[in-house]
Amino acid sequence: MIYALIAAILVAVDQIVKYLVMANIAFGEHVPFIPCILELTYVENTGAAFSIFSEHTWALALVSLVMSVVLALALWKGLFRHPFGKLALTLLLAGAVGNLIDRAFRGFVVDMFNVLFMRFAVFNVADICVVVGGIAAGIYYLFLMDKLEPREECADDKADADR
Numbered sequence: 485m486i487y488a489l490i491a492a493i494l495v496a497v498d499q500i501v502k503y504l505v506m507a508n509i510a511f512g513e514h515v516p517f518i519p520c521i522l523e524l525t526y527v528e529n530t531g532a533a534f535s536i537f538s539e540h541t542w543a544l545a546l547v548s549l550v551m552s553v554v555l556a557l558a559l560w561k562g563l564f565r566h567p568f569g570k571l572a573l574t575l576l577l578a579g580a581v582g583n584l585i586d587r588a589f590r591g592f593v594v595d596m597f598n599v600l601f602m603r604f605a606v607f608n609v610a611d612i613c614v615v616v617g618g619i620a621a622g623i624y625y626l627f628l629m630d631k632l633e634p635r636e637e638c639a640d641d642k643a644d645a646d647r
Contacts, residue, residue, distance in 0.1 A: 487559055487574040494578035498609035499585060502594040514598065525598040527606045530591065541587055548584035552577060566632040569624045575617025582610030 509515055509526040517524050530541045555577040564570055586593040595606040624632075 485559075487570050490571070491574050491578040491581070494575070494609070494613055495582050495585070498578070498582035498613070501596065501609050502586065505596040506594060509596075517597075521600055523598045523600055524596050525606050527595040528590075528592040529595050529606075530593075541591055545584060545587035548580050548587060552580045552584055555580060564621075564624065564629070564633070566624070566628070568620070568628065568632065572617050572620035572624050575613045576621060577617075579610040579612070579614030579617060582608070582613065586610075 505524060505526050509524060511526050511528065513526060515524040555573055558564075559570060559573050559577065564573060583593050593608065593610075595608045595611070597608065597612075598604075598606045
């Protein structure tokens, strides 16, 4: 399945970037990346977005595990049939798995992208996948699903049509 391969590649990219940051940037240090826009900053986050629930790393790991299973099942069972919807679920799955790996094996999530032109939380590749996938899934569900996926008729609809 192409979507499993895409998810695996995104998780690998996330983990490689995190490894490179940990290996080459001292904790809390900043390295210029895109001048005046983005720098790399090695941060360890024990919480969720904006460090909320920082005392509950293992609970967040459990939530990530459950969401990973639910998203994998949604992909496998064809919750969304159109490629755009499947890609949205794939991005969400990759992000959940990427941060789950960190929480389970490190006890924290490695974050590195620090936006310079506004005050914002430091984030990572998995976070990008979750945000882009979440927005895409929301747009797909709210605006595109009815147009892109054929509606299955249930038995009641067929009975009504026969009358």
